[in-house]
Amino acid sequence: xxxxxxxxxxxxxxxMAEINMTPLVDVMLVLLIVFxxxxxxxxxxxxxxxxxxxxxxxxxxxxxxxxxxxxxxxIFWNNAPIDIDTLQIYAQxxxxxxxxxxxxxxxxxxxxxxxxxxxxxxxxRAGLTKVGFVTEAQ
Numbered sequence: 001x002x003x004x005x006x007x008x009x010x011x012x013x014x015x016m017a018e019i020n021m022t023p024l025v026d027v028m029l030v031l032l033i034v035f036x037x038x039x040x041x042x043x044x045x046x047x048x049x050x051x052x053x054x055x056x057x058x059x060x061x062x063x064x065x066x067x068x069x070x071x072x073x074x075i076f077w078n079n080a081p082i083d084i085d086t087l088q089i090y091a092q093x094x095x096x097x098x099x100x101x102x103x104x105x106x107x108x109x110x111x112x113x114x115x116x117x118x119x120x121x122x123x124x125r126a127g128l129t130k131v132g133f134v135t136e137a138q
Contacts, residue, residue, distance in 0.1 A: 091126030
């Protein structure tokens with residue numbers, strides 16, 4: 001390819017369309033040398049003892065406590081009739097367990113809201129945090 005100011009004539013050959021490979025080869029050789037120097041440095045490692053973990057799951061499901069309230073206001077702890085004071089004692093004992101049990105509260109639709117609120121307040125004072133309401137599907 002000519003860089004002169006002479007106009008191209010009809011007899012001139014088309015411009016040369018080849019890539020100069022010399023800079024590409026130079027860059028590749030420099031990269032090769034860099035990798036040859038750095039790879040042995042990366043082989044040296046610090047030996048440490050890592051803790052061992054077991055692959056077994058610890059599926060400890062918390063127990064479930066059923067508190068039922070009848071239409072007459074009677075409270076049942078796992079189908080055993082109790083009063084509100086005894087409920088407080090049982091709830092404090094259950095709150096100390098690890099993992100904390102889940103409380104499932106079933107109240108009759110004709111039960112007074114006051115009784116349900118007393119049971120919830122007693123459970124909260126005792127420290128029970130997992131309280132769920134159980135309903136029947138229609």
